[in-house]
Each structure stands twice: as structure tokens, then as C-alpha cells.
Amino acid sequence: MIVIIGAGLSGLLTGYRLKKEGIPFKILEARSRIGGRINTxxxxxxxxxxxxxxxxxxxxxxxxxxxxxxxxxxxxxxxxxxxxxxxxxxxxxxxxxxxxxxxxxxxxxxTSNLVNTLYQNLDQNDIKLNQSVKEIRFQNDSVQVITEEVFKGDKVVLAIPPKLWAKNIVFEPDLPDNLMSIAQQTQTWMExxxxxxxxxxxxxxxxxxxxxxxxxxxxxxxxxxxxxxxxxxxxxxxxxxxxxxxxxxxxxxxxxxxxxxxxxxxxxxxxxxxxxxxxxxxxxHTFETSDIPLFPHQNNGNQIFSRSFMNDKLLISSSESALEFPGYMDGAVYSANETAKKIIAR
CATH class of the missing domain: 3.90.660.10 (Polyamine Oxidase; Chain A, domain 2)
Incomplete structure (x- = not known):
């Protein structure tokens, strides 16, 4: 099973692509609604x-x-x-x-017509709202994602802005220092x-x-x-x-x-x-204080986000991580398509 963190455009589209291939997944969303920075x-x-x-x-x-x-x-x-x-x-x-x-x-x-259409094409049981992720543990053959509950999967997809996961989620073992440093210095569009x-x-x-x-x-x-x-x-x-x-x-x-x-x-x-x-x-669930002032789109589309980590158990998919049009809806779509392709290919 794939655990996707975030029910914004990128997370929902990743789930939509996986469902078409019969790959099981769960989407965990901290908010009480889907959509992230899409809100009509x-x-x-x-x-x-x-x-x-x-x-x-x-x-x-x-x-x-x-x-x-x-x-x-x-x-x-x-x-x-x-x-x-x-x-x-x-x-x-x-x-x-x-x-x-x-x-x-x-x-x-x-704009919510887009995320609502994706949502309606998914099994609602595969999307869990009010699930704020506190910790992610990487084990030899699985990943544990911990909210108030524990979700177990083969891989985890971070489909939220990098600064949010870098500052709010404990990773065990730690993610590489260069990844964490860049994530914390990645501006979240619209924040x-x-x-x-x-x-x-x-x-x-x-x-x-x-x-x-x-x-x-x-x-x-x-x-x-x-x-x-x-x-x-x-x-x-x-x-x-x-x-x-x-x-x-x-x-x-x-x-x-x-x-x-x-x-x-x-x-x-x-x-x-x-x-x-x-x-x-x-x-x-959008804003997180920056340690240093960040300029618009800083580190958006950084190459490091297109890599996989933790023995291929961690993938990054969000608007800010996209190699094309990062920070925009188009970037979120690009990211989701690329992430889903990697998971399906493997």
C-alpha cells in the first residue's frame, strides 16, 4: 500500500492515477476538507x-x-x-x-470542481481527513505513518509543501541533511x-x-x-x-x-x-514560519525533490517540488503524474 500525505491537487491526483492501476493507497489529510490551497x-x-x-x-x-x-x-x-x-x-x-x-x-x-471531481472518482474510504502526521518510521520492509492512528505501507508520498513536512514531521531515521535544509528553505506559494x-x-x-x-x-x-x-x-x-x-x-x-x-x-x-x-x-496546514526570509518561489523545483529516498520508500510530490511550473496548479499536476509513473513502473 502507498500512503499519501496531503489531499491537495497533487495528493488526490496521485491517488487517482494509482487507483486506475489497481494499486492500493490511503490519503491522509490534516484538514477537515480536501483541496489544500484550492478552496472555492x-x-x-x-x-x-x-x-x-x-x-x-x-x-x-x-x-x-x-x-x-x-x-x-x-x-x-x-x-x-x-x-x-x-x-x-x-x-x-x-x-x-x-x-x-x-x-x-x-x-x-x-477551482474546487477539479479536486472534487478527483475525489468523487476515488473510494472515500481511502481518504482520511483530520489526520495530522506526527512521525514517519522507515523499517526494513515497510513504512509506518503515525497520526493518532498508525498506517502501514510500502512507500510514503509527501504531497504537501516541503517546509511543512520538514518542520512538523519527525522522520526515523533522519532524512538526509541536505534534503531537510533545502526543504526548510523552500517558499510555500501563497503562504x-x-x-x-x-x-x-x-x-x-x-x-x-x-x-x-x-x-x-x-x-x-x-x-x-x-x-x-x-x-x-x-x-x-x-x-x-x-x-x-x-x-x-x-x-x-x-x-x-x-x-x-x-x-x-x-x-x-x-x-x-x-x-x-x-x-x-x-x-x-499551509503556513510555517521561515527561519530566514525566503524570496518568492525560492527552491521551488529544486532537483533534489525529484529523487527518491530511504531505499526508495519516500517520494516527494507537491506543487513546490515540480520541475515544471513549480508553485502553480500545473506544477502540482506535473508532480503527481511523475510520482504516480514512478510507483506504477516499480
């Missing part, structure tokens, strides 16, 4: 908004191929109409022309991000020939985009706020976001039905 939530009007991974591009061929395989649609990010830019806090937002760029895409039905979304009964920005796009140097919102669903029947704006605003209370942060959006888009922006936010640095 639904507001009052059942409008899907993304608190985690959202966009992909034409270059992300591993993800696109998986969506096609699973029969999941995608649609282009709406960018029609005026774009606003706030260069200084002392001046109003300016309408700007942004250079023509390759389109971004979103997943129809929300400092704050996502916000506001849902509306009507897309007032589209009615006024605005794209819903805002770029700001002043904050709290640094980027904001139209976030309507693929049928354009549910309406929202979604984006990022400066990570320093995590120091404020929820109500202080919310008030500043609403003030800024109202200043840019006018009074109608205040007529929202839901305000949602996710501070990823407060998600204990």
Missing part, C-alpha cells in the same frame, strides 16, 4: 469565489490536459472595459490601457497571501463598461478582478490585499477594503451581499 467557497447567492488557486495560462499544458481528461471546462478571465490604477494614496485612481497580454483562464464551476472577494446581485462594473480590474500601489487591495462565474450569472470581484494588513482586525481590514473599492468604483461597490477573505499565513 459559496456566498449567499451561491456565487463561487476563490480563496486559493484561481488562474492558469495556455502554457500550463499539464493542467489543461487533466481538465480535458476529466471533462472539466474552463473560461477566459473577463478583462473587457476600463482598468484602474492607483499609483499614490494622495491621487484618485486613473483609468489605464494595459498592454495586450496572453489570456488567463479559470476553471468552470470553481503570505490574503485573498478577498465581494459578491453582488448585479455586475455594476460591467454595466458601466468597467473591467472590474484594479491595480494599486497604495492598498489595502493590490489587485482586483472580475470574478463572475462562467455563465456570468453570479457576480463577484476578487483579488489580493497587501499581506501587512493581516495585523489589523477583521472589521478594520474589511472597512479599509470597502472604502478603497468605493473610492475607485463608486457608491454601487458598497452594495455587496458577501465579503469573504482568507489570510493564508493563519492557515496552519
Amino acid at each position: 467557497i459559496y456566498g449567499t447567492e451561491n456565487t463561487p469565489v476563490e480563496m486559493g488557486a484561481t488562474w492558469f495560462g495556455n502554457q500550463h499544458r499539464h493542467l489543461i490536459s487533466l481538465l480535458e481528461e476529466l471533462g472539466i471546462g474552463s473560461f477566459e478571465q473577463y478583462m473587457d472595459g476600463t482598468v484602474f490604477f492607483q499609483p499614490f494614496s494622495t491621487s484618485p485612481a486613473q483609468s489605464i490601457q494595459i498592454p495586450s497580454q496572453p489570456p488567463s483562464y479559470r476553471i468552470s464551476g470553481g 503570505d497571501s490574503i485573498k478577498i472577494a465581494l459578491t453582488y446581485k448585479n455586475p455594476f462594473w460591467e454595466e458601466e463598461n468597467l473591467s472590474g480590474t484594479l491595480f494599486s500601489n497604495t492598498g489595502p487591495v493590490t489587485e482586483l478582478y472580475d470574478h463572475c462565474d462562467h455563465q456570468r450569472s453570479k457576480y463577484a470581484l476578487c483579488g489580493f490585499i497587501n499581506s501587512s494588513f493581516k495585523q489589523l482586525t477583521y472589521s478594520e481590514r474589511r472597512e479599509k477594503v470597502i472604502d478603497q473599492i468605493k473610492n475607485v468604483f463608486g457608491e454601487k461597490a458598497e452594495d455587496f451581499t458577501d465579503y469573504e477573505e482568507c489570510i493564508w499565513s493563519k492557515e496552519q
Whole structure:
């Protein structure tokens, strides 16, 4: 049996590939939900908004191929109409022309449609939630993975960000020093991000020939985009706020976001039905403090993660470990495909 740690995109896809080959596995997930950094939530009007991974591009061929395989649609990010830019806090937002760029895409039905589809194709008994791994023991002919329970397997797959397993799991015997050192200095994508979304009964920005796009140097919102669903029947704006605003209370942060959006888009922006936010640095199964400051994507895609360890009993599969597009959904898909291939081949 293969024990997979983490029920994010990489872990679920690894399980999906193994199931097709009849290879038994268990997926252990510390959270009470699947998806990891993919988290679509639904507001009052059942409008899907993304608190985690959202966009992909034409270059992300591993993800696109998986969506096609699973029969999941995608649609282009709406960018029609005026774009606003706030260069200084002392001046109003300016309408700007942004250079023509390759389109971004979103997943129809929300990004969670992808992980939910994988989950529905697995035996739910093979996925254990609320299982925080404390220790992994490598023995001559097996691996023991210890949560509140003990799971025994032939191999273990680490399908969570490297910094998390390096700092939170005890390995017996110890993993190689160079692997642990690099893992602890591997930046976890989105770990400092704050996502916000506001849902509306009507897309007032589209009615006024605005794209819903805002770029700001002043904050709290640094980027904001139209976030309507693929049928354009549910309406929202979604984006990022400066990570320093995590120091404020929820109500202080919310008030500043609403003030800024109202200043840019006018009074109608205040007529929202839901305000949602996710501070990823407060998600204990995503964020782990770094011993030294790490730059974005530091050590993502490091060659060491593509090796196997502990006499071939330990494999590493996560977005950050991918040799192609590490840190993105495409990287998670690439990692899972490569890891599953290795296990199936052996």
C-alpha cells in the first residue's frame, strides 16, 4: 500500500492515477476538507469565489490536459472595459490601457470542481481527513505513518509543501541533511497571501463598461478582478490585499477594503451581499514560519525533490517540488503524474 500525505491537487491526483492501476493507497489529510490551497467557497447567492488557486495560462499544458481528461471546462478571465490604477494614496485612481497580454483562464464551476471531481472518482474510504502526521518510521520492509492512528505501507508520498513536512514531521531515521535544509528553505506559494472577494446581485462594473480590474500601489487591495462565474450569472470581484494588513482586525481590514473599492468604483461597490477573505499565513496546514526570509518561489523545483529516498520508500510530490511550473496548479499536476509513473513502473 502507498500512503499519501496531503489531499491537495497533487495528493488526490496521485491517488487517482494509482487507483486506475489497481494499486492500493490511503490519503491522509490534516484538514477537515480536501483541496489544500484550492478552496472555492459559496456566498449567499451561491456565487463561487476563490480563496486559493484561481488562474492558469495556455502554457500550463499539464493542467489543461487533466481538465480535458476529466471533462472539466474552463473560461477566459473577463478583462473587457476600463482598468484602474492607483499609483499614490494622495491621487484618485486613473483609468489605464494595459498592454495586450496572453489570456488567463479559470476553471468552470470553481477551482474546487477539479479536486472534487478527483475525489468523487476515488473510494472515500481511502481518504482520511483530520489526520495530522506526527512521525514517519522507515523499517526494513515497510513504512509506518503515525497520526493518532498508525498506517502501514510500502512507500510514503509527501504531497504537501516541503517546509511543512520538514518542520512538523519527525522522520526515523533522519532524512538526509541536505534534503531537510533545502526543504526548510523552500517558499510555500501563497503562504503570505490574503485573498478577498465581494459578491453582488448585479455586475455594476460591467454595466458601466468597467473591467472590474484594479491595480494599486497604495492598498489595502493590490489587485482586483472580475470574478463572475462562467455563465456570468453570479457576480463577484476578487483579488489580493497587501499581506501587512493581516495585523489589523477583521472589521478594520474589511472597512479599509470597502472604502478603497468605493473610492475607485463608486457608491454601487458598497452594495455587496458577501465579503469573504482568507489570510493564508493563519492557515496552519499551509503556513510555517521561515527561519530566514525566503524570496518568492525560492527552491521551488529544486532537483533534489525529484529523487527518491530511504531505499526508495519516500517520494516527494507537491506543487513546490515540480520541475515544471513549480508553485502553480500545473506544477502540482506535473508532480503527481511523475510520482504516480514512478510507483506504477516499480
